[in-house]
Amino acid sequence: xxxxxxxxxxxxxxxxxxxxxxxxxxxxxxxxxxxxxxxxxxxxxxxxxxxxxxxxxxxxxxxxxxxxxxxxxxxxxxxxxxxxxxxxxxxxxxxxxxxxxxxxxxxxxxxxxxxxxxxxxxxxxxxxxxxxxxxxxxxxxxxxxxxxxxxxxxxxxxxxxxxxxxxxxxxxxxxxxxxxxxxxxxxxxxxxxxxxxxxxxxxxxxxxxxxxxxxxxxxxxxxxxxxxxxxxxxxxxxxxxxxxxxxxxxxxxxxxxxxxxxxxxxxxxxxxxxxxxxxxxxxxxxxxxxxxxxxxxxxxxxxxxxxxxxxxxxxxxxxxxxxxxxxxxxxxxxxxxxxxxxxxxxxx
Ligand code: ADP
Ligand code: MG
Numbered sequence: 001x002x003x004x005x006x007x008x009x010x011x012x013x014x015x016x017x018x019x020x021x022x023x024x025x026x027x028x029x030x031x032x033x034x035x036x037x038x039x040x041x042x043x044x045x046x047x048x049x050x051x052x053x054x055x056x057x058x059x060x061x062x063x064x065x066x067x068x069x070x071x072x073x074x075x076x077x078x079x080x081x082x083x084x085x086x087x088x089x090x091x092x093x094x095x096x097x098x099x100x101x102x103x104x105x106x107x108x109x110x111x112x113x114x115x116x117x118x119x120x121x122x123x124x125x126x127x128x129x130x131x132x133x134x135x136x137x138x139x140x141x142x143x144x145x146x147x148x149x150x151x152x153x154x155x156x157x158x159x160x161x162x163x164x165x166x167x168x169x170x171x172x173x174x175x176x177x178x179x180x181x182x183x184x185x186x187x188x189x190x191x192x193x194x195x196x197x198x199x200x201x202x203x204x205x206x207x208x209x210x211x212x213x214x215x216x217x218x219x220x221x222x223x224x225x226x227x228x229x230x231x232x233x234x235x236x237x238x239x240x241x242x243x244x245x246x247x248x249x250x251x252x253x254x255x256x257x258x259x260x261x262x263x264x265x266x267x268x269x270x271x272x273x274x275x276x277x278x279x280x281x282x283x284x285x286x287x288x289x290x291x292x293x294x295x296x297x298x299x300x301x302x303x304x305x306x307x308x309x310x311x312x313x314x315x316x317x318x319x320x321x322x323x324x325x326x327x328x329x330x331x332x333x334x335x336x337x338x339x340x341x342x343x344x345x346x347x348x
Contacts, residue, residue: 015135018109026116026130032095033131042131044096050151053092057083061141069185072111074207075144076118082232083148084122084211085285089230091158091220092150094213096131097123100145102138115144126213156220158228158289163246167226167290167316170299172215173309174260175235176274179281181206184266191269198262209285215308216287224299228289235313236279236335238288240323249321252314252335255328279325279336290316
């Protein structure tokens with residue numbers, strides 16, 4: 001990019017000094033990085049027993065985030081967590097990331113450093129290194145693009161297309177929290193009876209989600225999962241992705257969906273349909289995966305030993321059956337098709 005085309009940090013910082021500053025503050029190296037920030041491209045020297053896992057995500061202001069409800073640190077954290085989650089869903093170990101930014105001129109260097117500080121908070125526990133990026137001006141709105149590169153043992157990536165009839169369907173953690181947290185940020189007075197502790201928990205689940213990297217590595221290392229995906233669009237939509245890719249159907253039991261006490265209390269306070277919230281709510285970044293019946297006992301035992309929360313929510317069935325949800329009253333209906341993307345564009 002040419003310096004004349006962008007000066008995202010305003011008159012006080014040039015693009016060159018901004019990049020130098022980013023490099024100095026956030027660019028750590030390790031033995032697999034031959035060259036990181038500062039050249040025309042990064043040079044990596046990987047071990048040859050791995051497959052690469054590469055993912056990228058573009059976030060646009062007003063579509064994916066709102067600077068009125070999220071700080072720059074939160075934004076950086078969430079952007080990084082979403083990408084780390086994609087690597088986790090493949091059973092990969094995240095190692096490097098690149099960041100491309102387009103910023104309107106009213107933002108200064110300090111905003112950018114806060115954004116990077118948030119990203120580093122998400123990346124640091126996994127020792128993911130910043131190895132490059134690109135910087136541009138923007139006439140309208142902030143754009144943030146992250147690329148994360150990871151590795152997985154050769155042939156061990158967890159793909160979406162491996163689910164087989166009879167497999168158990170599992171999910172880590174709890175579902176719906178992030179959606180509730182987002183609603184609380186957008187309408188802070190909407191659930192007056194909710195305990196402050198629960199409010200904090202739900203908002204934290206939205207602004208600071210945990211990428212399930214450890215869980216993904218564990219699934220891949222133990223060969224537990226036949227297919228996996230992270231819950232970014234809502235469990236209903238994401239399970240449909242697995243079904244489509246694997247050419248199977250799914251039978252989900254509503255009563256088994258893992259819900260936190262805070263999420264349940266929030267739905268009660270607002271008189272919302274908890275099941276709908278849990279099925280459609282996006283951005284929980286939990287892992288959704290399928291396990292052959294012959295491996296299920298071992299999975300549950302290993303999960304207890306490792307302190308990993310996994311819940312069986314249903315069974316993979318034939319494609320002809322479709323994707324259905326069984327309610328506690330015993331009726332069965334198709335899983336909602338609407339994904340979080342559609343849901344979101346209607347609410348913002
Ligand atoms: P080029 O003109 O070749 O794209 P740049 O001046 O954009 O070169 O980039 C110089 C170096 O700085 C490269 O290593 C690039 O990856 C890195 N870089 C540029 N922008 C960013 C950014 N926003 N975050 C991290 N690294 C960046
Ligand atoms: Mg560039």
